[in-house]
Amino acid sequence: MAKKDKDTQEIQFTPSGTSILTNGKIQKSTELPSPTRKKHKSLGLSEEDLVAMFEQMYLQRRFEERAMQMYQKGKFGGFLHLYMGQEAISTGTVFALNDDDDIITAYRDHGWGLVRGVSPKEGMAELYGKVTGCSRGKGGSMHFANVEEHFWGGHGIVGGSIPLGGGIAFANKYKQNGRVTASFMGDGAVDQGVLHETMNMAQNWGLPCIFAIENNGYAMGTAVHRHSVGELVDRAKGYGMKSAVINGMDVFTVYEKMKEIAEDIRENSNPWLLEIRTYRYRGHSMSDPMKYRTKEELKEYEKLDPVERIKQYLLDNDIIDEGKVEEIQDDIEDRVMEAIDFAEESDFPEKSDLYKDVFVEDDYPFHT
């Protein structure tokens, strides 16, 4: 017979960690693996590619900084989950994959839209809920999409996009079209049962899919080691799935690994689980007091800023000079400001749009 433990005070189910309950010393929520040592040439990137990468990353950053200001001015409502700090992931991935490879993500999706062909104008207009937005004002911040360019959208239900990515990959294999799918999720989504169901089928059926975790250290206010046991990447072991953990603050590293994985998938038609460690600079959404992390931790990661990092690389390697950097930044600033004007001047959807796109047919007899 087991002894009865009378001392109930000692029972604690969820571990506490880097949070208001502890001492506030810098305790990183994620350990970053080292970035790749390779320079751009050995990665097969041209100088033009590098400049384009920088432009793209700076665009994502500036777009969101301005969007945040507009939100704070009350220009639009809803949630606004900012991607700042994670731009190396969207950019490295899209540069590594083919243009017809498929991408699907969760709701922290502005950067993904911008790098996959949503113009700043269409993006900003979507935030404003205007009919000129990429999802015609129906989706808002969480539902950027550009299906024509194989970006299947942001999705607001945590974990919901994981099997969708699997299904897109299933169709690609079915049609034998050689396309690779990247199904992105947050660290929090790893805890949803659907990940495990999907990984099992994906491995058993050899789906050409990258299940990629953007581990930014937190699911809302819960540090990763408080919500998930062990290392996230180890989920792959139970399914015999190929896997890797990489540094997500460095665009070269993301590019290198994504390229390697995509090649392997095209050759062998098997899925991968990729954990990409990164950090989100802003709160979860716009109303987050951020008591669960320390300012020091945030500062540590800001020192590793992915946008600054590629800019510095361009300067250090004399690819472009300060003058050119400024020119690029000014140009992007102009584009973002034009996007804001465009969003403000655009029309809201027509009232009748309420009933549009519920079904494919436009004469559906709606219930009243």
Added chain:
Amino acid sequence: MAELQFREAIRAAIDEEMAQDEDIFVMGEEVAEYDGAYKVTEGLLDKYGPKRLIDTPIAELGFSGIGVGAAMNGLRPIIEFMTFNFAVLAADQIINHASKIRYMTGGQVEIPIVFRGPNASAGQLSATHSVAYDAMYAHFPGMKVIYTSEPEDAKGLLKSAIRDPNPVLFMESEQMYGLKGEVSDEEDFTIPIGKAKVKREGSDVTVVAHGKMYHVATQAAKQLEKEGVDIEIIDPRTVKPLDLETIIKSIKKTNRCVIVDEAHPFGGLAAEVGYLIQREAFDYLDAPVQRVTLPDTSAPFAKNLFDEWLPDAADVIEAVNTVTYRK
């Protein structure tokens, strides 16, 4: 009487019950260290410790099922959903398990569990975050469903829900958490499950409205009063079991009825109440029962479309005009 915010009333109910019964615990996303996504459980971790305030991963199916199992085995879980829109992922445990296990085991098990959290829409959050689920769960036998509109009802009914030996779904609204109201400070104040309340007496038209829609109905009633139309508002408070008697009694007086429901029109509470009224009070009706609901579309993001989508006082007034043949 004390004036409390909606969230404070809910917190007080949980706190008072937890203080009396060690088997009660709260489990859900961000309920403990973050003090609740909407600050409903603020301070309870400090008071009751991490054994009884449990932060879960984003795993609605898993933690709901753990709650059901714990309830079967003698505990009294309060499971918080960040919104019932995410409880869809837990629907298997709620519908297939919590509501049916007692029946299937011939009464061998009790499942005293409360699933609670905000229901329906909370502004421009687009389609997946805006659905009213009360009538959907009420469809299934074996669960009680409550969706309250005011702090006092919330406190009294949540206490009853926690004490109830059955699964109870208790629904709130993100947009009402800051709403203030008088709450009885009578010791151990409870409100029985299954009792509607006549919240405004009137002689011309009965308006049935619960949850957030109760406040829309109130606005309409104030406007209509200026136009000389006297509205009686009944807040069912409990969706299931439904207090039909109170509704029918009112209709026998006013002979006209409008139901305001924040769900889609097909098969919602409005559909059910409309049917019951024609069955129980057909001969008393001077006009067909009207309903105000969401349209048969998902929630759009754009502000103008969202405002069009959500029922408002003007929609209620129009329905009242129809049943009174005012235009």
